[in-house]
Amino acid sequence: MIEIYTDGAYNPALNQGGWVAVIVDNQQKHIFSAIVKETTSNRMEITAAIEAISRTPQGSEVIVYTDSQYLFGTVTKGWQRKVNRDLWAKLDAAVSQRKVHWRWIEQSNKNPFHIEAHSLATTLASQTEMPTSPATPLAAPALTHLDAAGRPKMVDISGKPDTRREAIAKGIVRMQPATLDLIKKGKTAKGDVLSVAQLAGIMSAKKTPDLIPLAHPILVGDIKIEFSLDEANSAIEITTTVSSTGKTGVEMEALTATAVTALTIYDMCKAIDRGMRIENIRLVKKSGGRSGTITLE
Secondary structure (H helix, E strand, C coil), X not given: CEEEEEEEEEECCCCEEEEEEEEEECCEEEEEEEEEECCCHHHHHHHHHHHHHHCCCCCCEEEEEECCXXXXXXXXXXXXXXXXXXXXXXXXXXXXXXXXXXXXXXCCCCCHXXXXXXXXXXXXXXXXXXXXXXXXXXXXCCCXXXXXXXXXXXXXXXXXCCEEEEEEEEEXXXXXXXXXXXXXXXXXXXXXXXHHHHHHHHHHHHCHHHHCCCCCCCCEEEEEEEEEEEHHHCEEEEEEEEEEEECCCCHHHHHHHHHHHHHHHHHHHCCCCCCCEXXXXXXXXXXXXXXXXXXXX
């Protein structure tokens, strides 16, 4: 069962609103949000539900928690839909493809997901940066790196506002227990493996546009590469955090740094452990830009 916590807010002084959807599926949390100009509180509540439900697989069973009397009363008690008919039509379409249960949740409820959705929606409604247009339910996305003729092109980001961006990526290098012990003690033939790998990862993050053909050159603000030694499983977990203020995200920089860090560990130890494996390089969180904060694990 997929759990969804939604909330919407409106700031009359700025004439803008914010919507937030927190989706909890298989113990993983995903957050979607946006700022919308010239809207209403009720439209933000409906939009949050549309966005959340549309991001779940068709045919899935979901529970939507809301503290909006307007939304809950309309979908469960048959209140009249005299306004916002465009959004009600979109919500009906999303619900028709899934089994949706609606649950009322009090504003005073201490559920952490509900608190997070409410707090972020209020913040977005009062935020003076990052204005966005109303989001629509997910459709089959266009390939933004291809032009009309199918040729590769760089995405035009020149019109996007500068915002703070952050991305966190992780990866694992598995090895023999004896290899991990040598790395831990700094006694490999090639020297301090983790220090060299950390430096290699930092350098590679700055070189990402040279390695990934259509990646944008980015002024990276900070790069942190951390290691966790898992002796029970004879593995090293790499965690890379990259941050920047700019027009596009730093996911590729975080992933590239993680991959090169892992490759450097492999390169420095392959002579003593041919069975090392690099596994599960993935993005775990990103924030900033129009899509807001997305937590993947």
